Amino acid sequence: MKFTLCVWRQLNSDEPGSMVSYEVDGVSEDMSFLEVLDLLNENLVVRGEEPIAFDHDCREGICGMCALVINGVPHGPEPVTTACQLHMRKFTDGQTITVEPWRAAAFPVIRDLVVDRRSLDRVIQAGGFVSVNTGSAPDANALPISKDAADRAFEAAACIGCGACVAACPNASASLFVAAKVAQFAALPQGQPERLQRAIHLVEAMDREGFGGCTNHYECEAVCPKGIPVSFIAHLNRDFLKAALMSREVRDVPPAVEAEE
Amino acid sequence: MIRLVRLFSTSVGDKLIVALTGGALLVFLLGHMLGNMTVFQGPDSLNGYAAWLQGHPLVWFFRFGLVAVFVAHVLVTVRLTKANRRARPVRYSRRVARQMSFTSRYMVLSGLVVMSFLAFHLLHLTFGVIQPEIYQLEDSQQRHDVYAMVVSGFRNPWIAGSYVLSILLLGLHLIHGAASLFQTLGINHESYTVLIRYGVYLLVTGIVLGYCSIPLLIFSGTVSLEGG
Ligand code: HEM
Ligand code: FES
Numbered sequence: 093m094k095f096t097l098c099v100w101r102q103l104n105s106d107e108p109g110s111m112v113s114y115e116v117d118g119v120s121e122d123m124s125f126l127e128v129l130d131l132l133n134e135n136l137v138v139r140g141e142e143p144i145a146f147d148h149d150c151r152e153g154i155c156g157m158c159a160l161v162i163n164g165v166p167h168g169p170e171p172v173t174t175a176c177q178l179h180m181r182k183f184t185d186g187q188t189i190t191v192e193p194w195r196a197a198a199f200p201v202i203r204d205l206v207v208d209r210r211s212l213d214r215v216i217q218a219g220g221f222v223s224v225n226t227g228s229a230p231d232a233n234a235l236p237i238s239k240d241a242a243d244r245a246f247e248a249a250a251c252i253g254c255g256a257c258v259a260a261c262p263n264a265s266a267s268l269f270v271a272a273k274v275a276q277f278a279a280l281p282q283g284q285p286e287r288l289q290r291a292i293h294l295v296e297a298m299d300r301e302g303f304g305g306c307t308n309h310y311e312c313e314a315v316c317p318k319g320i321p322v323s324f325i326a327h328l329n330r331d332f333l334k335a336a337l338m339s340r341e342v343r344d345v346p347p348a349v350e351a352e353e
Numbered sequence: 354m355i356r357l358v359r360l361f362s363t364s365v366g367d368k369l370i371v372a373l374t375g376g377a378l379l380v381f382l383l384g385h386m387l388g389n390m391t392v393f394q395g396p397d398s399l400n401g402y403a404a405w406l407q408g409h410p411l412v413w414f415f416r417f418g419l420v421a422v423f424v425a426h427v428l429v430t431v432r433l434t435k436a437n438r439r440a441r442p443v444r445y446s447r448r449v450a451r452q453m454s455f456t457s458r459y460m461v462l463s464g465l466v467v468m469s470f471l472a473f474h475l476l477h478l479t480f481g482v483i484q485p486e487i488y489q490l491e492d493s494q495q496r497h498d499v500y501a502m503v504v505s506g507f508r509n510p511w512i513a514g515s516y517v518l519s520i521l522l523l524g525l526h527l528i529h530g531a532a533s534l535f536q537t538l539g540i541n542h543e544s545y546t547v548l549i550r551y552g553v554y555l556l557v558t559g560i561v562l563g564y565c566s567i568p569l570l571i572f573s574g575t576v577s578l579e580g581g
Contacts, residue, residue, distance in 0.1 A: 100446075111446055164449035190447045197440050262453070263437035265364070295365045304440030305364030305433055307457065308533040314451035323541040330539025333369055336360040 093119040093180060096188040097132060099144055105200050105208075111190070121181035125168060126151060126158060128180060129191075146205040153177040153317065156252030159259070160205055161192040166256035166315045174254065174317040194255050196264035197302040209255050211301040212269060219293030220273040222282045241279045248276035250318040257312035257320075263304030268312040270294045271328035272320050278331060288335035295332055367433050372537035374426035375530050381419060382527075386563045393576065396500035400492050403499040427468065434461055456529035463526035470519035477512070478502065484512070504578050507571035516568045524561040531556060 094117045102109025116132045123131070126148050133143035149157040158175040162168035168178045183189065191205065199207040249272075257268035274291050277283025283290070299305075306325055313322045360366050388406070391398040406412060456463070473483070481488025487505045490498035507513045531553040535541065540549070570576045 098446075161445060161448070164445065164447040165451065192445055192447070195441055195443050195445055197442050260451070262441070262458075264440035265437070267365075292360065292363075295363050299364050299436075302440055303364075304437035305368055307368075307433070307437065307460065308529070308536050309450075309453040309457045311451060311453050322536070323543070326536050326539045326541030328539075329365060329369070329537055332360075332363075332365045333539060336357065336366060336369075 093121055093183075093185045095119060095128065095180075095183065095186070097128070098188060098190040099205070100192045100201075101144070101204055102193075102201050104203055109201065109204075111192075113188075119180055121179065123180050124151065124176055125160070125162060125178045125180065126176045144205065145203040147207075148176055151176040154252060156254035159194050159207060159209070159254055159256070161190075161194065161259055163189055166194065166259040167254075167317050171314070172317060172319045174252075177317075194259035196255075196258050198264065198266070199255060199258065207255075209253075211303070212253055212255060212266065214301060215266065215270065215294055215297040216273065218297035219286065219290040220270075220277075222277055222280075223286065224282060235281055237280060245276050245279035248272040248279070248320065248324055251276075251316075251320055252318060254317065256315045256317060258303060260311040260315040261304065261306075262309055262311065263307060265306050265312075266298050266301075266303040267306040267325050267328065268316065268320060268322065270298050271322075271324035274331055275324040275327045278327065288331060288339040291328060291331040291335045292339075295328070364433065364436065367429050368537050370429045371426060371433065372534045374422045374429070376534050377422045378426060379527070379531060379534075381422075382560055386560060389567060390563065392500065392503060392567060393570075396492060396498070399500045399503070400494075400496045400498060404496045407497075423471075427464070430461070430464065454529060456525050457533075460526065460529055463522055466519065466522045467526055470515075470523065473515070473519075477506065484509070501578060503567070504571050504576060507568040510572065513568035513572040517565050520561055520564045523564075524557050527557045527560065528553065 094115070097114045097116055098111050099114060100109055101112045114132055114136075116128060116135070119128055119131065126146070129144060129146055136143050147157045147159050149155040151158075153174040153176060156174075158167075160167070160175045162175060162178070167173060167175045168182070170178050170182050193199075193201050193205045194207050194209075196207075198211040199209055202208050251269060251272040253269065255266075255269070258264050258266050261267070274294060277290060278287050308322075310322050313320065361370055388402055389399075391402045450458075477483040481502075484506055487502045490501045492498040492500070507516070532549065535549050567576075
């Protein structure tokens with residue numbers, strides 16, 4: 093197969109970027125989309141040009157590192173599939189394919205297709221966890237959890253934090269991400285003590301990082317590689333409303349600790 | 354109090370305000386529609402209804418409340434829209450929407466249409482600026498002849514047409530708005546998704562048909578100055 097790739101090239105966050113066209117030949121339909129970028133990069137290196145920088149790690153759809161807007165859709169045309177798991181047989185030979193980075197104020201471009209997604213980490217640091225004492229593992233059934241609750245928590249916990257929801261949202265909102273975290277812990281007994289505070293802290297952190305708000309377009313749900321539904325956003329709204337009206341304290345969250353570079 | 358202000362200034366809090374004010378406006382729209390439909394019962398009904406409203410001890414309370422709710426809806430929306438635009442400073446060169454609806458995409462636009470229609474409507478029938486000649490009429494009981502005003506007003510094809518068009522566009526705002534209201538207030542559960550979806554279509558169709566029937570039936574001559 094042969095393709096024309098139209099790729100966003102940007103040297104660093106200060107330089108302006110632009111779309112650049114490349115021809116790639118000899119693509120097998122069994123290749124993943126990332127392997128096509130690998131192939132193109134090998135050609136670029138041979139020609140003495142700078143290879144295209146892009147994020148990836150596991151290449152099996154679980155780490156959430158790959159982050160490409162392919163032909164105008166985050167993670168490409170195949171539903172519930174990460175870019176690394178997208179195969180070229182889903183495209184037609186000779187097609188022109190555009191490749192862009194996630195675009196959001198909260199995700200500044202570092203280089204080419206690589207964006208800085210630490211804003212999502214800082215949102216998590218603001219409250220996306222449960223505070224429990226560590227120690228030896230508790231007995232498996234000491235804390236009864238219904239199958240329904242466990243399934244719901246698991247459905248939300250499937251979020252790999254890739255940020256496709258932000259990339260797809262016309263408002264670059266991280267609502268689906270935040271909602272998944274809130275719903276995951278809210279379904280479980282361990283999440284109850286901090287439940288309402290968590291909703292407040294995550295929403296405030298999301299705003300602070302410069303993500304937009306939800307206006308119910310539901311584009312996030314359509315591109316989420318883990319199929320996380322927008323009903324979790326309704327859950328977030330519900331917990332937030334309850335927190336706003338019924339909980340007492342609002343702590344100020346300690347400033348997020350930057351990870352070592 | 355400070356805490357409430359802080360929480361209702363977040364993106365989710367703002368959305369809750371938009372939903373609550375939007376819901377209140379929706380209730381008003383329904384009530385206003387039912388009241389207006391007394392026009393079909395003839396001059397006496399509509400003029401009596403109008404006189405009762407004017408003389409109601411709480412009329413100013415409701416007027417101020419309505420204005421406050423409307424202003425809050427618009428101002429908070431403006432704040433949200435600004436923040437949302439800021440969140441995506443660089444646009445995609447190619448972006449294909451997957452399931453975003455036409456109505457959700459044009460909420461600001463349809464909202465602005467509603468706002469300009471509202472201004473026009475108030476100037477027309479509340480302040481009598483647009484057709485002053487029909488505004489000063491009185492009926493046999495010395496009440497403001499709202500019936501004659503409305504019926505003569507909608508005889509004009511431009512007036513009737515612009516009302517119908519505006520109501521249709523308001524319907525677009527309401528289709529997304531009414532469905533969003535549930536999601537924003539946290540009501541989303543697979544066992545009543547279908548109920549909400551079709552309930553919203555039914556409600557909005559009812560509102561649009563109810564309001565449009567007035568100018569349409571008057572313009573077509575079904576409802577005339579003599580009543581009935
Ligand atoms: C009779 C008048 C109006 C009614 C009944 C109404 C109703 C609603 C409702 C129910 C919502 C949904 C709230 C939610 O998302 O949960 C909404 C949203 C919205 N309204 Fe209105 N509205 C009216 C007038 C206006 C006006 C004059 C504007 C002018 C700017 C406006 C702009 C918006 C926008 C932009 C949204 C979308 C917010 C979002 O998607 O997050 N509305 N409206
Ligand atoms: S590279 Fe790990 S999810 Fe795609």
